[in-house]
Amino acid sequence: MRDFLELAVSAAASGCVYGLVALAYLLIMRPTGIVNFAVGEWAMLGAFGAYVASSVVQLPYAAGVAAVLLAMVAAGWLTERIAVRPLVERGAPVLAPILALLGMLVVFRESISLMFSPDPYPVPYAFGFGRLELGPLAGSYQSFFIIAVSLVVFAATWLFFERTLAGKCFEAVALNRRAAALMGINLARVTTLSFAAGAAVAGLAGVVAGANISAHYLMGVPLAIQGFTALVVGGVGRVEGALLGGLLLAFAEQLTIRYAPIPAGYAQGVPFLLLMLFLLLRPTGLLSARERSG
Amino acid sequence: MRTSKAIAGLACVLAVALVPAQAQETIKIGVITDKVGPAKPYAEPITQGVEFGAREINAKGGVLGRKIELLIEDDQGKPDVSAAMARKLVDSGAAFILSVSLTPATQQAQTVSLATKTPQMTPSNSGDTLTTQIDNPYFWQTGPLGSIQIATLLSYAGAKNYKRAALVSDNSDLGQLLARFFKSGLEKAGIQVVSEELISRGATSADAQMQKVRAANPDVLVSAGVLTAENVLMLKSYRQLGLKMPLLASYNFSVPVYMSVAKGLLNGVTFVDAYDPAKPEIKAFEAGYKKAMGREPFNLHGYGYDGIHLVADAIRRAGSTDKEKIKSAMQATNYAGIMGAKGMRYKFPAGKRTGFDPNGMVVRLYEGDRQGRVVHVGVGKY
Missing domain, CATH: 3.40.50.2300 (Response regulator)
Incomplete structure (x- = not known):
């Protein structure tokens, strides 16, 4: 039981990271319909930003994270201006920006690969390398920190969509772009803000996960795959679905590795199996989006 | 008119005469590395070690009186690309190919070295199967095996x-x-x-x-x-x-x-x-590398450095860039590099093409x- 609860904390932390990446997808996908596979590279940029802020500029942790998030907002805005808006304005089909963003994925990765050596770089922990025991639960400081930060981000995002006018504008665009435009909602601004917010959330995932997995130039694609799987499992339309999908995926991964009587190599196929099962049996994911038209 | 024809004729003769001279000016050594793929963290420092070694050899007069020219190609860690790059290097006149990418990529590139009878070596790959899966007498491995x-x-x-x-x-x-x-x-x-x-x-x-x-x-x-x-x-x-x-x-x-x-x-x-920092050879290598390249080397640089020196040693003993002669010279290698335990020498036992001394780690x-x-x-x- 002790092992199980210890593993539950670790899996919950991993699940929250997947959930944050899934949320980054969702923030962009809901209002625009664009699947941005470069979110993993945004997470990589966040992790490298945290390394630079802590080890090069030597900022305190909170100031470093704030600086990284601001930089990520700028990166998201810039990505939208460079790779998406010119195509949308020319009336390109939705596949065009998806492909352009795949190109941006390569640009981000190779830029980092040129700026830094291919070795992993240390990303700071929020409260150092240590272990916390809360009753029967035990885990690293960083695991508890990741869980707490993710819950705050998901709660804030949920409140934004459900309780604020700006959030309702996003939701309106998600439900019906044309009607939203006719109601005076600025579609371009919503698109820009969705990219900026998506980049910030993905960057945050990179910052908090980077403390464990280190910052390196190949870290983006696995995170993008895990986040996308979490998104499909949880349901592509709901904020809480992203978190749920992330947690389900991480628990499936880690419980399989720990308890399933199968060779170690086979356990890595579990996420893909889960993805295929959901695509076949429940393509809307665990939580379905609200009714969408137009 | 006659003068200008004579000048043109002379220019043609000079051009024809110069072409082979220029072609013989350098000894081309191909290097297949990984600049963007999963082997990059290893391949990059090893390649830098090759470059430093070539620079050092050239500064001392080169090999057989000719400078070494490195032709560096990127295989992205992909076996198919590695084979294509090997073919490109052979077509470019490489007398020898050094592979410092992933083991499967080096394996695939062997299909080209075998077909074109071009000597190929990896100074760093550690997969035991590289010299056993393909019977390729033109391939050697000097990295420490798994x-x-x-x-x-x-x-x-x-x-x-x-x-x-x-x-x-x-x-x-x-x-x-x-x-x-x-x-x-x-x-x-x-x-x-x-x-x-x-x-x-x-x-x-x-x-x-x-x-x-x-x-x-x-x-x-x-x-x-x-x-x-x-x-x-x-x-x-x-x-x-x-x-x-x-x-x-x-x-x-x-x-x-x-x-x-x-x-x-x-x-x-x-x-x-495979790196003993207490060895005098390592100390000299580290000092030389830092002076020439402006940063500290580490063990991976040493693999590349030994690799290019092994190739230069074989060509020197072969006395020419004839691939068959280089092949025979390479197989007869008995060379002390910087890697390995004190006193270790690279040798290829009879019938084997793995040259790292089993007692050298x-x-x-x-x-x-x-x-x-x-x-x-x-x-x-x-």
Whole structure:
């Protein structure tokens, strides 16, 4: 039981990271319909930003994270201006920006690969390398920190969509772009803000996960795959679905590795199996989006 | 009119005469590296070592009175691209090909060196199968084999009387290959592998794997992983979960990046290496490299440095760039480089094309966060 609860904390932390990446997808996908596979590279940029802020500029942790998030907002805005808006304005089909963003994925990765050596770089922990025991639960400081930060981000995002006018504008665009435009909602601004917010959330995932997995130039694609799987499992339309999908995926991964009587190599196929099962049996994911038209 | 025709004629004669002269000016050595793929962390410093070695050789007058010219190609760690790059290098007139990319890529490039009878060598790949799966008399391997790594670690561990081991690796091609050799080495030594774990590339936690290791209660944990970030993840879980058994690691732990990325986690970890910092040759290499390139080298640079020197040595003894003569000279190599334990020489035993002395590896210990002293040399009875 002790092992199980210890593993539950670790899996919950991993699940929250997947959930944050899934949320980054969702923030962009809901209002625009664009699947941005470069979110993993945004997470990589966040992790490298945290390394630079802590080890090069030597900022305190909170100031470093704030600086990284601001930089990520700028990166998201810039990505939208460079790779998406010119195509949308020319009336390109939705596949065009998806492909352009795949190109941006390569640009981000190779830029980092040129700026830094291919070795992993240390990303700071929020409260150092240590272990916390809360009753029967035990885990690293960083695991508890990741869980707490993710819950705050998901709660804030949920409140934004459900309780604020700006959030309702996003939701309106998600439900019906044309009607939203006719109601005076600025579609371009919503698109820009969705990219900026998506980049910030993905960057945050990179910052908090980077403390464990280190910052390196190949870290983006696995995170993008895990986040996308979490998104499909949880349901592509709901904020809480992203978190749920992330947690389900991480628990499936880690419980399989720990308890399933199968060779170690086979356990890595579990996420893909889960993805295929959901695509076949429940393509809307665990939580379905609200009714969408137009 | 007659004068201008004469000048034009003279120019033609000169041009014709100059072309072969220019072609003979340098000895072209092809290098297949990985600039963007998964082998980049290794291939980049090894290639820099090749470049430094070539620079040093050229500064001393080159080989057979000719300068070495490196033709460097990127295979992205992909076997098919590696073969295409090998073909490109042969077409460009390379007298020799050095492969410093992934083991499977080097394997695939051999199809070209075999077909074109072009000498090819890897100074760094450690897969045991490179010289056994294809009978290619034009290919040699001078990096320390995976089987030598585990034998050296076992020899070090021999006195400790371990009975039960846990083996952890990653899902890279090389990690899998090393895990296979490590497992077979452990079993041959009568050590039971009680837990076999794998950390996938891109994993966000290794807690589940380390929990399994803890539950299996082995005497020793052996790491065959070659992905640095995933090894660091494993190390973090190992410390977090309070595992106390000794950790014996593959040569991947010998790259100095661990000292910064795994700070505070390394004390007591033993790892196998082919680099003895106490050797005078290493001290001279480090000083020369730093002076010429402006930064400190480490063991991976040494593989490349020895690689290009081995090629230059073979061409020198061959007395020409004739590929058949180079092939014969290479097979007769007896050369002391900078890598390996004190006194180690590269040689290819009769019928073999693996040149790293089985007793040439060392075991080193992390003392604090520093890569410390050599605590063991060679494979002993293993």
